[in-house]
Amino acid sequence: MKTNALPPPDKALDWSHLLKDMWMHGMSVHNIEPHLAESHIDSARDSMIEVFTRRNEARTVRPSAFLACARQTYFSVKGEDSGKMPDNIGPTFAVGHLLHELSYAAVKSALPGGFSAHTEVPVHLPQWWPKQDKFNQKGHVDMLIIAEDRAACAPYLNEDQPKSMLIDFKTMGGFSYKKHGKTVWGEDPDAFGYLAQVAVYADALGQINDGAIIAGINRDSLVQPLAPRFIAPEALKDELARVKIALDMALEQNDPGEEFLVRHGKDAHFQCGRGGRPGYCPFKKVCKENPTRDGD
Numbered sequence: 001m002k003t004n005a006l007p008p009p010d011k012a013l014d015w016s017h018l019l020k021d022m023w024m025h026g027m028s029v030h031n032i033e034p035h036l037a038e039s040h041i042d043s044a045r046d047s048m049i050e051v052f053t054r055r056n057e058a059r060t061v062r063p064s065a066f067l068a069c070a071r072q073t074y075f076s077v078k079g080e081d082s083g084k085m086p087d088n089i090g091p092t093f094a095v096g097h098l099l100h101e102l103s104y105a106a107v108k109s110a111l112p113g114g115f116s117a118h119t120e121v122p123v124h125l126p127q128w129w130p131k132q133d134k135f136n137q138k139g140h141v142d143m144l145i146i147a148e149d150r151a152a153c154a155p156y157l158n159e160d161q162p163k164s165m166l167i168d169f170k171t172m173g174g175f176s177y178k179k180h181g182k183t184v185w186g187e188d189p190d191a192f193g194y195l196a197q198v199a200v201y202a203d204a205l206g207q208i209n210d211g212a213i214i215a216g217i218n219r220d221s222l223v224q225p226l227a228p229r230f231i232a233p234e235a236l237k238d239e240l241a242r243v244k245i246a247l248d249m250a251l252e253q254n255d256p257g258e259e260f261l262v263r264h265g266k267d268a269h270f271q272c273g274r275g276g277r278p279g280y281c282p283f284k285k286v287c288k289e290n291p292t293r294d295g296d
């Protein structure tokens with residue numbers, strides 16, 4: 001019998017608010033289950049060590065990489081150099097692994113009866129995902145929570161909510177965390193391809209009609225609450241359609257041009273390294289050296 005589960009809220013919640021409450025409750029030292037903390041910290045260990053020991057990162061297109069912009073996909077398939085990660089990025093990735101695993105432990109600790117939570121769920125990519133070597137063939141989603149027993153879940157989860165919810169945790173610095181809280185998904189620039197990633201995984205798992213959650217963890221201030229953002233099915237489907245076109249063009253070796261810049265104008269400068277901004281796109285150099293239009 002679990003004693004540390006989240007108490008029933010005053011009224012049933014949507015998935016985003018329920019996730020936030022479970023995460024906050026479970027992160028408390030009074031509520032996190034010691035055996036879950038231990039096993040998840042153990043799981044983080046290998047990934048954290050790998051951050052500092054792996055020397056050759058595989059450069060394949062995957063749901064989490066090179067899908068934010070059609071030209072990234074094109075350059076990646078073409079074999080263009082995607083540059084190097086900063087030498088000192090290791091600790092950021094290592095902390096990210098730890099915060100993911102602690103989040104799993106917290107949510108599982110707080111999970112009320114009637115729900116099941118599955119973490120690091122393996123995903124077989126969809127039929128339409130290219131089978132070539134340049135494309136990673138495996139993936140996983142961070143968490144899938146299922147309301148197994150709707151009657152038992154009723155005090156927690158509003159009856160208009162879908163039975164299950166796909167959750168992708170993202171650790172982010174304070175600035176990105178603030179931005180994440182205000183992002184209009186499907187409209188604002190998605191520099192790191194978060195939307196593309198959840199759209200592909202939601203499709204692969206047959207979850208696309210239920211939407212998905214991208215949950216931000218503020219690694220600069222861990223007392224800040226989790227920031228879950230629900231992504232509506234329509235936004236996932238629109239993104240999926242865009243990703244499929246990007247994949248087709250990349251396979252045909254058909255250069256889509258500066259697609260992200262065309263879509264977002266000046267708002268893309270943060271990602272594309274234009275207008276004096278440093279840029280996060282791994283292909284910003286080759287992209288700039290091969291303009292397909294004036295004025296960028």
Ligand code: SF4
Binds near residue numbers: 287
């Ligand atoms: S610099 Fe911008 S437009 Fe060019 S490949 Fe990168 S994201 Fe796309």
